[in-house]
Amino acid sequence: MTNPARTAGVAAAALAVALGGVLVATASAEAATTLGASAAATGRYFGTAVAAGKLSDSTYAGILDREFDMVTAENEMKWDATEPSQNSFSYSRAEPIVSHARSHNQRIRGHALAWHQQQPGWAQSMSGTALRNAMVNHITQVATHYRGQIYAWDVVNEAFDDGGNGARRDSNLQRTGNDWIEVAFRTARAADPSAKLCYNDYNTDGQNAKSNAVYAMVQDFKARGVPIDCVGFQSHFNQASPVPSDYQANLQRFANLGLDVQITELDIEGSGQAQADNYARVVRACLAVTRCNGITVWGIRDTDSWRAGGTPLLFDGNGNKKAAYTSTLNALNAGGPVDPSTPPSSPSTPPDPTGACTATVSLNSWNGGFVATVRVTAGGSALSGWAVTVALPSGAAVTNTWSAQNSGTTGTVRFTNAAYNGTVPASGSTEFGFQGTGTGPSAATCAAS
Numbered sequence: 001m002t003n004p005a006r007t008a009g010v011a012a013a014a015l016a017v018a019l020g021g022v023l024v025a026t027a028s029a030e031a032a033t034t035l036g037a038s039a040a041a042t043g044r045y046f047g048t049a050v051a052a053g054k055l056s057d058s059t060y061a062g063i064l065d066r067e068f069d070m071v072t073a074e075n076e077m078k079w080d081a082t083e084p085s086q087n088s089f090s091y092s093r094a095e096p097i098v099s100h101a102r103s104h105n106q107r108i109r110g111h112a113l114a115w116h117q118q119q120p121g122w123a124q125s126m127s128g129t130a131l132r133n134a135m136v137n138h139i140t141q142v143a144t145h146y147r148g149q150i151y152a153w154d155v156v157n158e159a160f161d162d163g164g165n166g167a168r169r170d171s172n173l174q175r176t177g178n179d180w181i182e183v184a185f186r187t188a189r190a191a192d193p194s195a196k197l198c199y200n201d202y203n204t205d206g207q208n209a210k211s212n213a214v215y216a217m218v219q220d221f222k223a224r225g226v227p228i229d230c231v232g233f234q235s236h237f238n239q240a241s242p243v244p245s246d247y248q249a250n251l252q253r254f255a256n257l258g259l260d261v262q263i264t265e266l267d268i269e270g271s272g273q274a275q276a277d278n279y280a281r282v283v284r285a286c287l288a289v290t291r292c293n294g295i296t297v298w299g300i301r302d303t304d305s306w307r308a309g310g311t312p313l314l315f316d317g318n319g320n321k322k323a324a325y326t327s328t329l330n331a332l333n334a335g336g337p338v339d340p341s342t343p344p345s346s347p348s349t350p351p352d353p354t355g356a357c358t359a360t361v362s363l364n365s366w367n368g369g370f371v372a373t374v375r376v377t378a379g380g381s382a383l384s385g386w387a388v389t390v391a392l393p394s395g396a397a398v399t400n401t402w403s404a405q406n407s408g409t410t411g412t413v414r415f416t417n418a419a420y421n422g423t424v425p426a427s428g429s430t431e432f433g434f435q436g437t438g439t440g441p442s443a444a445t446c447a448a449s
Ligand code: 9MR
Pocket: 074, 075, 117, 118, 157, 202, 234, 265, 306
């Protein structure tokens, strides 16, 4: 691990040895050996698209469970899969992915609630108010079904035109009225207030007419209180569409609007060192942006890719690690600023470098309820377990917790780490959350356990 703190520790130890000094015990400075563990060291996730039909392939499932801590259903949560006939919902295609993720402590990005592609036939032939109502019903039903289980939803996917005109893409959904996107977001928030709600698109990875148009929409949504929490950058790269030179700057300008950014469908056609270098550039860009929460690659082995001919992924067809894997892991291990993820509206406690850990609370409140996202940051030493205590205002109660266990639901409530997020490196952080009724807490205290 070569994040600055660890590098300093290792260098100091080496110096002590060189000078014949006494070697004092330091926290383990082992580099993480998997993508998920390495990303977690800076509070991020590393995910992949998963195809339900491949889970029975032991090589595929083995890599998935070793390397990844977030999954996106590649096709199984799309409209045609979840509502094959109108108002008749089916979750059977996604179920193997959801249950696999749950039993392997992987979180889930939901993909996608409203999109012009992969609509069921009945929706494709609809228009106007009937289609708008069908979209609202679809979002309500699906987001309610998965309520509390989804880290982030791609609420709207690919709604902007590629023509360089900054316009919305023409589609049956767009023709229902320009407000269809904000209606989709408001509907999703009402159905699942605990999921981050994202707009997701491709060819928006650098600054261009399309990303400028998305930027203007997000700015307008923020100004008018339309609930949006994140923007997903698909990042499908090849020779014709290379990693843009202003990739990091583009992620940063969206983050500066006060929301999270995520790399959602990364694949880079190519091979060898050139491909490896491009992957490292993408990872470094995300790590340099504090609100870039994580990276998802669009498949595991080259042969699993929607464009297998371009060998765009991190593992070859036999499941062997490619040069791109190594450069990705090294770039993750090099670390970067830790994501403080604190929305502007919420109070935060500055980290105390001398204490075991600190906890900061980000609140998303509405009349009668709230979702609290709590970031646990280790002090100068690594944690092997943590406990966070909050004092809930009178009348408030916890109804649902994720990535932690709570004891008690009212008054003073104590949250302890889940099995997979108790280990936090020195200065590293992790996140958990809870939903409640009443008014949420604005502060929390953290202790090692
Ligand atoms: O990888 C997906 C492929 O299996 C499907 O056939 C295709 C259908 O549109 O969708 C692919 O995933 C897309 C994702 O849902 C949205 N962004 C572009 C992805 C690659 O085409």
